[in-house]
Amino acid sequence: MIFLKGSVLKFGGSSLATIDKIEHVANIILKHSVNHEIVVVVSAMMGETDRLVSLGNQIFDNHHPEREMDQLISNGETITAALLALAIKKRGRDAVSLTGWQAGIHTTYHPQNATINSCDTTRIREALDRGQIPVVTGFQGVSNSDVTTLGRGGSDLTAIALSNALKAELCWIYTDVEGVYNVDPRMVPDAKLIPQMDFETLYKIALSGAKVVQFQAAAYAKKMEQAIRVCATHKPGAGTLINAQRVTTPPLIAYKRGIVLIQATKKGLEILEERQDQLGIFENLQNEKIVAFEMEETRVSNLIINERLDEEIIKTDSRWCVISIHYSISPFVEAMLKKELKTYFLISNDSIMFLFPEYLLQDQLIKINHLLDFKQIKDKEPVDCKP
Missing domain, CATH: 3.30.2130.10 (VC0802-like)
Incomplete structure (x- = not known):
């Protein structure tokens, strides 16, 4: 069994929206990597997936050929992973960007809405053994040698599935909010941060529309009991720990x-x-x-x-x-x-x-x-x- 002596870190599109933000994320990764093995999962730069979808819509406005759309929209994560690997290398640490298929993420064949069947982490483990930091594209996998995508927010699922496959102690989800709140802080200014919650609670609020963790990812974390910490990329401070411990939360x-x-x-x-x-x-x-x-x-x-x-x-x-x-x-x-x-x-x-x-x-x-x-x-x- 392959064990990760460290954590999986996932960064969303808002955290990687510009080159300056990518450079900042590289600094966070290097701090995490001191005396620890780190695997990174990335989303596309903010707005990139929408841009790629728009390009496809200019050619096919309805009923897109599904295989080609997956080929198209998966490129956003591939670009981000390469840019982040370059930023890590610039800081003197070796890194390697891996697409979903290179990272061994095998999925069902449901274009633009695939689910993960298994993760063969052999290549990730080989990179770690060489002292490299693997930077894996979220949102994408492979089925029958074709690229598949996991639906909106699918990078969360990639990160949690890899965390489970690697037996990582913790999956960190870095985003543009400081954790999980009692209500969307973008909509309600006096929303309150929830320091800790259990898997079942995360699953229920994700099912009801809360966007902090993708619903399918929340379901996977609950099933596999994969601990998660959600926190902000650009404002260090309090976060939310999600694990199996039952805790009382407010409404x-x-x-x-x-x-x-x-x-x-x-x-x-x-x-x-x-x-x-x-x-x-x-x-x-x-x-x-x-x-x-x-x-x-x-x-x-x-x-x-x-x-x-x-x-x-x-x-x-x-x-x-x-x-x-x-x-x-x-x-x-x-x-x-x-x-x-x-x-x-x-x-x-x-x-x-x-x-x-x-x-x-x-x-x-x-x-x-x-x-x-x-x-x-x-x-x-x-x-x-x-x-």
Whole structure:
């Protein structure tokens, strides 16, 4: 069995957006590498994947040839890995950039949405034994000798899968926020940092739309119990440790955009409730019910036609969002939220979801955060993300 005497470090696109930022990341890597083996995973420079997709769209605006799109969009990570390896070499340490297939990342053949089957880390181990720092392209792998990509945020999955395959003690995810917060700090200025959480909690908030760790990566970490630390690249300080230890957290708020609502007759609701791709049947305080779907409006229209629901549909409405609260709160607080928010809701064992028009998203996140009163978060000793 191959063991890594150190950690896997993953850097996102915002951390690598410019040459100056790449140089800064190289300094972080060198500090980590003192007396430790380090494997690095990188995303494409911020905006690069979108640029490559746009180039493909100029030729094929719909139904892209999937293999060629994977070949195209995987280049963003390849460029970043080479640039970062050069920056490390400039500082006197040897480094080698490795693409997904060179690093032994074998995937299913689902272009632009592949999943990792296995990691053959032989070549990474050989590089480490030569004293090199392997810089691996995230987001990509290989299936039947063809390049595959892992979907948006797939570099997180690459890093966690490699950490598990190498038996690394910790997978560091460096990003543009200081850790995992109770709510998106880009949307809510007084969001609170969560010092520690367990795998199950990370999985639930990622499933509900939290972007700090890709959902598939959170699921993989939970399954394999791979410890993660999330912290900021450009602002050393407190981070979030994610491991198997169960800890109490305050209510956590996540959200998803792009929700389509369907108002239907009783028969229509019964048919739609049976579908696996619906978010659920929501209701309001007047006991009116509505079905929410996380899909494009055109797909919802096709669904209505395919299910022969034309006569059962009263109304469809797009551009909504769903805000999820994961919590253990009293029935009193639950009743207060339903009364104050005045919208459709859905309650499960440990969460409650609310629907809002997308243009109200930020206002409602701020309002919910205020209503839940996060004074209950106790100050804990911060974990320094400096290596």
